[in-house]
Amino acid sequence: MKYRTLNLRIRMASLALLAGTGIAVSSAAQAEEDKGSINLAYVEWSSEVASTNVIAAVLEQAGYEVDLTSLSAAAMFQALSTGDADAIVAAWLPTTHAEYMERVGDSTEDLGANLDGTKLGLVVPEYADIDSIADLNDNADSFNGEIIGIDPGAGLMALSEKVVDTYDLGLNLRSGSGATMTAALSSAINNEENIVVTGWTPHWMFARFDLKYLDDPKNVYGGAEQIHTVVRQGLKDDMPEAYAILDAFEWTPEQMGEVMLLNQEDGSDPYENAKQWIEDNQDIVEQWLGS
Structure with a gap:
């Protein structure tokens, strides 16, 4: 995948009062609530598209103008470190x-x-007749001698390269994108073919398909991880309320999965889906806002 940077200026046409009153404030009152602009960077993973759009919509509800910047993983952290x-x-x-x-x-x-x-x-389809990474070499032909990966800058790909070396796999790790990976997975399953892909949870594909992780007896991928919120130094002083909202932001894989599934619908808009999820889950959002 060729990395591209996409800057989306998300502007609010109106702002509803919090706690579900449904009463719109005037444009003048909205202007008073304008607290400046905040830039959120993210990678084009389905999980990160979901979470970044949700927190963007929440920050806008609190009165901030939000820029979303899509970057590779390396560039995302670099932009954070430089304050971009x-x-x-x-x-x-x-x-x-x-x-x-x-x-x-x-x-x-x-x-x-x-x-x-x-x-x-x-990750392989549930019907695949193997259960461990160590079994891949003996079944390489049934998997077309390849592992379908995602974007080459992703940390998951670096770990997968290490897996290939550690297990001395005779399969080629093929880079692409999250979209090409799920398209290949969907095609293989529709044709009841074997396929092995680089996967992660939470991801909508586990809700759509019967899948399983291959055992990793050498523990190259490590144990369960967490997704963290990281901010630039100085944000707490510059935007204390935005900092507090970001600090309070926390949800479950099931809640994230609801948004990711909405995003898979044809023609759907991740930002509009985020706003819909927020409307349906105001009790959770109010906790993030400190209401």
Whole structure:
């Protein structure tokens, strides 16, 4: 996949009062609530598209103008360290993005987990007749001699390269994107063919297909991870309310999965889906807003 940077200026036409009153404020009152602009960077993973759009819509509800910047994983952390981005809700720790965090740690602040219970690994259809990464070599032909990966800059791909080396796999790790990976997975399952892909939880594909992780007896992928919120140094002083909202942001894999499934509908808009989820879950959002 060719990396591209996409800047989306998301502007509010109106602002509803919090706590579900449904009463719109006037444009003048909205202007008074304008608290400045905040830039959120993210990677084009379905999980990060979901979470970043949700927190963007919440920050806008609180009166901020929000820029969303789509970047590769490396560029995302670099933008955070230089102050070009104010925050991310997309840091997979302690394993996947550990190297990036080591590089930018002095110029960023880790606010902790916004989602607990993630997992990384190699994924196959439930009907596949293997259960371990160690079995892949003996069944390489049935998997077309390849592992279908995602974007080459992703931490998951770096770990998967290590898996290939550690297990001395004779399969080629093919890079692409999250979209090409799920398209290949869908095609294989529709044709009842074997396929092995780089996968992670939470992801909508586990709700749509019967899948399983291959056992990793050498524990290259590590244990369960968390997704963390990380902000640039100084954000707490510059935008204390936005900082507090980002610090309070926390949800479950099931809640994230609801948004990810909405995003898979043809023609759907991730930002509009985020706003719909927020409308349907005001009790959760109010906790983030400190209401």
